[in-house]
Amino acid sequence: MIHGSSNVNTFGCASTGAFKSKPIEGTAGQGKVSLKGSISIAINQLDCKNRMLNKDLRNTLKADQYPTLTIHFVSLDRMPQMGANSETINGTVLIELAGKRKNFNLKYALTRTKEGLLLEGGRLFTFSDFELTPPHKIGGLIKVRDNFDVNFSLRLAE
Numbered sequence: 492m493i494h495g496s497s498n499v500n501t502f503g504c505a506s507t508g509a510f511k512s513k514p515i516e517g518t519a520g521q522g523k524v525s526l527k528g529s530i531s532i533a534i535n536q537l538d539c540k541n542r543m544l545n546k547d548l549r550n551t552l553k554a555d556q557y558p559t560l561t562i563h564f565v566s567l568d569r570m571p572q573m574g575a576n577s578e579t580i581n582g583t584v585l586i587e588l589a590g591k592r593k594n595f596n597l598k599y600a601l602t603r604t605k606e607g608l609l610l611e612g613g614r615l616f617t618f619s620d621f622e623l624t625p626p627h628k629i630g631g632l633i634k635v636r637d638n639f640d641v642n643f644s645l646r647l648a649e
Contacts, residue, residue, distance in 0.1 A: 493537065495639035504539035504548065506532050515564050515647065524567040526582070530645070531561045547626035547635075551618065553589045561587040565594065577602040591621040606646060613642035 493504040515528030534554035563585040578601045599612040617637045618625045625635040
């Protein structure tokens with residue numbers, strides 16, 4: 492889920508449909524956990540419940556040239572203990588968006604459920620993190636703010 496705002500309103504965009512993934516695998520060593528695995532989401536699957544906003548967002552993210560957003564899981568700062576409750580752990584991801592690749596630190600909540608593990612997290616990003624200019628309309632009267640909040644919830648099978 493992506494939450495953003497303009498000088499006029501707020502908006503939310505969700506990924507609809509399926510996405511491609513490579514299994515997340517971890518190797519512990521030297522106090523950290525190295526990860527392999529990724530999730531790819533088609534930019535055209537982001538739905539903001541507004542046709543014009545969808546079009547503007549897709550243009551801003553250069554969906555025609557770079558049709559996917561890919562999140563590569565890089566590392567965790569330590570091996571999860573995975574007791575009966577939720578656990579907070581820090582990690583690093585590499586995000587590929589609009590032809591740019593950049594590492595980001597994230598804080599995850601990892602919870603054991605009946606179905607497996609639930610990995611939840613989020614972070615504030617900016618369009619300028621990826622050298623993008625936020626969309627604007629009507630001669631610049633409506634401007635989307637540079638920062639947006641991304642939240643995710645992934646069910647992981649052990």
